Amino acid sequence: MATDARTAILSKIRSALGTKATPEAAAAAWAGLPRDYVRVSTGTKSELIERLIDRLHDYDAQVLEVEATDLKAGVAKMLTARGATKMLIPLGLSNALLPEGVDFTVDTGLSAAELDACGGVLTEATLAIAETGSLVLQNVAGQGRRAGSLVPDYHLCVVDVAKVVGTVPEAISALQATAGLATTFISGPSATADIEMTRIKGVHGPRFLDVILVH
Amino acid sequence: MVRVLERLGHTVEFPAGQTCCGQMHYNTGYQAEAMPLLERFVAQFKGAEAVVVPSSSCVAMMRDHYPIMAEHIGKPELTAELNKLLPNVYEFSEFLTKRLGLTDVGAYYPHKVTYHASCHGLRNLGLGDGPQQLLRAVKGIDLVEIAGLEQCCGFGGTFAVKNAEVSSAMLAEKTNAILNTKAEACTACDNSCLMHIQGALHRQRTPVRTIHLAEILASEDGAVIA
Amino acid sequence: MSGTALDPRTAPTFPMAAHKLMGDTQLRKNVRHATDVIQNKRAKVVGEMPDWQGLREAGKSLREHTMKHLDVYLEQFERNCTAAGGVVHWARNGEEAKRIVIDLVKASGSNEVIKIKSMTTEEIQLNTALEAAGIRPYETDLAELIIQLGKDQPSHIVVPALHKNRQQIREIFQREMNLPDLGNTPQDLADAARLFLREKFLKVKTGVSGANFLIAETGGVCVVESEGNGRMCLTLPETLITIAGIDKVVPRFQDLEVLLQLLPRSATGERMNPYNSVWTGVHPGDGPKAFHVILMDNARTEILADEEGRQTLNCIRCGACQNACPVYRQTGGHAYGSVYAGPIGAILTPQLQEMHHAQTLPYASSLCGACYEVCPVKINIPEVLIHLRNKVVKQNGPFGPEALAMRGMAMIFRSEARFRAAQRFGRMAETPLVRKDGNGEGWIGWLPGLLGGWTQVRDLQEMPKETFRDWWEKRADAKGGKHGN
Numbered sequence: 001m002a003t004d005a006r007t008a009i010l011s012k013i014r015s016a017l018g019t020k021a022t023p024e025a026a027a028a029a030w031a032g033l034p035r036d037y038v039r040v041s042t043g044t045k046s047e048l049i050e051r052l053i054d055r056l057h058d059y060d061a062q063v064l065e066v067e068a069t070d071l072k073a074g075v076a077k078m079l080t081a082r083g084a085t086k087m088l089i090p091l092g093l094s095n096a097l098l099p100e101g102v103d104f105t106v107d108t109g110l111s112a113a114e115l116d117a118c119g120g121v122l123t124e125a126t127l128a129i130a131e132t133g134s135l136v137l138q139n140v141a142g143q144g145r146r147a148g149s150l151v152p153d154y155h156l157c158v159v160d161v162a163k164v165v166g167t168v169p170e171a172i173s174a175l176q177a178t179a180g181l182a183t184t185f186i187s188g189p190s191a192t193a194d195i196e197m198t199r200i201k202g203v204h205g206p207r208f209l210d211v212i213l214v215h
Numbered sequence: 216m217v218r219v220l221e222r223l224g225h226t227v228e229f230p231a232g233q234t235c236c237g238q239m240h241y242n243t244g245y246q247a248e249a250m251p252l253l254e255r256f257v258a259q260f261k262g263a264e265a266v267v268v269p270s271s272s273c274v275a276m277m278r279d280h281y282p283i284m285a286e287h288i289g290k291p292e293l294t295a296e297l298n299k300l301l302p303n304v305y306e307f308s309e310f311l312t313k314r315l316g317l318t319d320v321g322a323y324y325p326h327k328v329t330y331h332a333s334c335h336g337l338r339n340l341g342l343g344d345g346p347q348q349l350l351r352a353v354k355g356i357d358l359v360e361i362a363g364l365e366q367c368c369g370f371g372g373t374f375a376v377k378n379a380e381v382s383s384a385m386l387a388e389k390t391n392a393i394l395n396t397k398a399e400a401c402t403a404c405d406n407s408c409l410m411h412i413q414g415a416l417h418r419q420r421t422p423v424r425t426i427h428l429a430e431i432l433a434s435e436d437g438a439v440i441a
Numbered sequence: 442m443s444g445t446a447l448d449p450r451t452a453p454t455f456p457m458a459a460h461k462l463m464g465d466t467q468l469r470k471n472v473r474h475a476t477d478v479i480q481n482k483r484a485k486v487v488g489e490m491p492d493w494q495g496l497r498e499a500g501k502s503l504r505e506h507t508m509k510h511l512d513v514y515l516e517q518f519e520r521n522c523t524a525a526g527g528v529v530h531w532a533r534n535g536e537e538a539k540r541i542v543i544d545l546v547k548a549s550g551s552n553e554v555i556k557i558k559s560m561t562t563e564e565i566q567l568n569t570a571l572e573a574a575g576i577r578p579y580e581t582d583l584a585e586l587i588i589q590l591g592k593d594q595p596s597h598i599v600v601p602a603l604h605k606n607r608q609q610i611r612e613i614f615q616r617e618m619n620l621p622d623l624g625n626t627p628q629d630l631a632d633a634a635r636l637f638l639r640e641k642f643l644k645v646k647t648g649v650s651g652a653n654f655l656i657a658e659t660g661g662v663c664v665v666e667s668e669g670n671g672r673m674c675l676t677l678p679e680t681l682i683t684i685a686g687i688d689k690v691v692p693r694f695q696d697l698e699v700l701l702q703l704l705p706r707s708a709t710g711e712r713m714n715p716y717n718s719v720w721t722g723v724h725p726g727d728g729p730k731a732f733h734v735i736l737m738d739n740a741r742t743e744i745l746a747d748e749e750g751r752q753t754l755n756c757i758r759c760g761a762c763q764n765a766c767p768v769y770r771q772t773g774g775h776a777y778g779s780v781y782a783g784p785i786g787a788i789l790t791p792q793l794q795e796m797h798h799a800q801t802l803p804y805a806s807s808l809c810g811a812c813y814e815v816c817p818v819k820i821n822i823p824e825v826l827i828h829l830r831n832k833v834v835k836q837n838g839p840f841g842p843e844a845l846a847m848r849g850m851a852m853i854f855r856s857e858a859r860f861r862a863a864q865r866f867g868r869m870a871e872t873p874l875v876r877k878d879g880n881g882e883g884w885i886g887w888l889p890g891l892l893g894g895w896t897q898v899r900d901l902q903e904m905p906k907e908t909f910r911d912w913w914e915k916r917a918d919a920k921g922g923k924h925g926n
């Protein structure tokens with residue numbers, strides 16, 4: 001019988017390398033890899049927040065800083081500014097975030113067309129990265145499944161300042177324990193530079209992204 | 216180069232048996248043909264306190280490829296000699312700035328000059344702005360910076376022949392940049408780039424000349440030394 | 442739907458293809474503009490990273506390490522992906538990969554698929570095969586859509602339509618989307634693409650993607666993108682099929698901390714691209730119900746077996762070498778006759794063809810080293826180019842005119858006497874070609890045969906009457922000294 005593709009490829013790799021590597025040897029070699037780069041940011045928390053805001057502005061995101069007690073008012077303010085009246089929310093989002101007078105629809109597994117009918121989406125985030133201005137969302141309560149933060153045209157994301165990290169390595173370490181969850185890094189609104197390298201906001205994902213930082 | 220070095224009080228030897236470092240062969244894919252030239256180089260130059268080379272790409276060839284070639288040849292004595300020799304092989308400007316720690320070599324050259332950073336000098340040897348420092352210290356010189364300093368002139372050895380059309384387009388950009396500086400001469404640390412650039416400048420009937428860095432540094436009376 | 446695919450097996454030689462493209466001034470202008478913009482953006486965001494060289498070194502070591510343990514990591518990936526509900530397939534070559542995709546699409550009951558930009562699917566010309574099997578592929582990346590609707594071919598691995606400007610794109614969209622009144626700002630064009638594709642995203646049941654990284658430790662897959670079309674394809678369909686070269690595996694989740702810093706800054710000059718998706722198998726209630734990964738070899742194991750060529754596999758497809766390359770910037774990507782253009786294409790394409798085709802590509806470089814300087818994983822492209830040239834020379838045998846000339850010259854360089862004679866002979870041989878210019882200097886304006894390329898736009902100065910060697914020896918004689926040693 002002809003060998004199957006899997007066996008054939010693996011044996012070609014082994015003969016190309018001239019050795020049969022073991023998982024143990026690989027793990028030991030991996031641990032010795034050079035990592036001569038910045039792992040942990042220096043700088044105070046307020047410097048980090050400042051950097052995050054600066055990066056988010058670079059992506060044309062609006063940022064609002066509020067105290068925890070004013071959160072609901074902050075959400076109301078942002079939604080009014082954007083004229084958003086019909087918002088999607090993921091399962092498990094705290095009621096304390098939801099101002100009156102807005103039509104909130106909980107994502108209980110809506111169809112793609114139903115998601116498309118929502119003008120915006122309100123979520124929380126697992127963490128934010130100051131250095132790159134990124135928000136990281138996972139499929140957990142308050143953040144929801146991936147399509148929810150994608151199909152609506154406007155995304156308002158609420159981030160607790162305690163969840164702001166400085167660098168990409170810090171973010172990856174923090175995510176390690178939940179690496180198996182569906183995870184999305186969002187850095188600004190959807191964009192393209194495919195036409196004459198001109199950055200255009202919003203091709204398929206949300207065209208507008210705002211962030212509320214909660215102190 | 217000899218004039219500069221002797222002016223600085225060094226004794227210069229020219230081993231008459233030397234020929235070519237083998238770069239053209241090696242880079243075109245004729246590794247086997249380049250091997251004997253490595254052995255020849257070692258035989259000719261062993262024992263020298265310092266080997267000073269007027270062309271950055273030849274030095275790059277020796278530094279980047281000779282050790283690998285020696286490994287292929289597999290003669291331990293050759294490898295040992297080469298390892299002794301290589302740390303003392305310098306490109307000319309590098310010898311002045313790094314080994315001797317000099318920038319002013321007492322030259323006088325009252326002309327408007329622009330400097331072309333050859334790729335091998337810039338990237339393989341990491342000459343940085345050493346050559347410009349030497350030039351800035353030349354009395355009377357008017358050094359003007361060229362646009363696209365780090366852009367390749369399009370020579371690339373046999374590339375200029377095998378892909379003549381692309382090479383020519385790259386060269387045209389370089390000569391435009393040179394002409395835009397309004398300099399009288401373009402200098403560099405690599406003869407091959409200079410020959411390439413000079414060829415186009417001459418074809419375009421411009422009066423702009425190319426001149427090796429060593430010729431400027433050798434000048435004491437301001438005349439163009441050809 | 443697609444035009445004639447770029448196929449290294451049938452493509453003209455590089456100099457021939459370059460000749461044709463260099464007559465297209467609009468294309469050259471577009472390429473120049475785009476590569477200038479990305480290079481400047483890249484320089485800015487790389488410049489703000491004090492640890493950039495450390496990151497590059499880490500990236501290089503990580504990729505080298507991965508290749509040295511490739512079997513271990515592929516098996517780990519397979520195990521962990523399967524445990525998370527994914528189905529892993531293996532394909533020895535493009536034909537097997539295409540067959541697997543077609544069977545899976547048919548089994549999913551679809552006759553259309555939405556696609557994320559993937560150079561791997563371009564490499565194997567998946568779209569042509571899908572169409573032949575009665576399956577309609579919709580490219581959803583804006584640039585790929587421009588290419589697909591324009592019956593064109595990608596010319597860059599990150600920005601595949603950079604050779605087109607807005608007027609040209611507008612004409613394509615007007616014609617293919619039936620929008621006679623379409624405006625010509627980039628925003629108008631992007632909006633048209635959004636409308637055109639939204640309906641497809643909402644209704645097509647099968648998605649096809651490539652992958653940036655396969656994470657062995659978790660069985661996860663990472664896709665890096667900008668527009669959100671990727672996220673649409675990854676989350677809305679019921680079935681997702683991912684095709685990845687076996688070189689795309691990385692050991693651990695933690696390795697993303699290096700790669701997700703190197704890739705966006707090098708590729709698009711952004712601190713982070715708008716979207717990175719990481720998913721692991723099937724996530725109940727979130728995204729596709731069926732997930733397949735195809736691990737494709739397609740000559741990558743041949744490259745792995747060549748110790749000097751192996752570093753080619755470390756590539757993370759950022760395109761920085763293309764933007765920096767002075768040759769690519771003159772010709773654009775199509776001259777390389779392959780979806781992999783520029784310096785990476787010049788080393789990858791001939792190796793993927795096991796050196797049976799594309800032998801002129803290793804020579805499509807002046808070896809200036811700009812590619813190596815920007816490569817985020819420090820692939821020494823000039824070194825690999827020289828290595829491949831050596832393979833080409835061996836293939837061509839010892840009796841071609843070039844080989845004979847090279848051997849002849851090597852013989853001259855091996856002997857001082859022959860070298861001296863050659864210098865004398867050179868002066869004699871050139872005499873009939875030398876013409877005096879206005880300053881009384883001798884120049885050569887025409888050279889025969891292989892050397893004719895030189896004199897197309899350059900003159901060659903005649904050899905000096907007195908060589909350095911002559912000058913040196915005369916001087917030594919005058920001093921009564923010896924001629925050196």
Ligand code: SF4
Pocket residue numbers: 707755756757758759760761762763785812815816817818819820
């Ligand atoms: S070779 Fe290096 S620079 Fe070129 S695409 Fe690959 S990773 Fe990027």
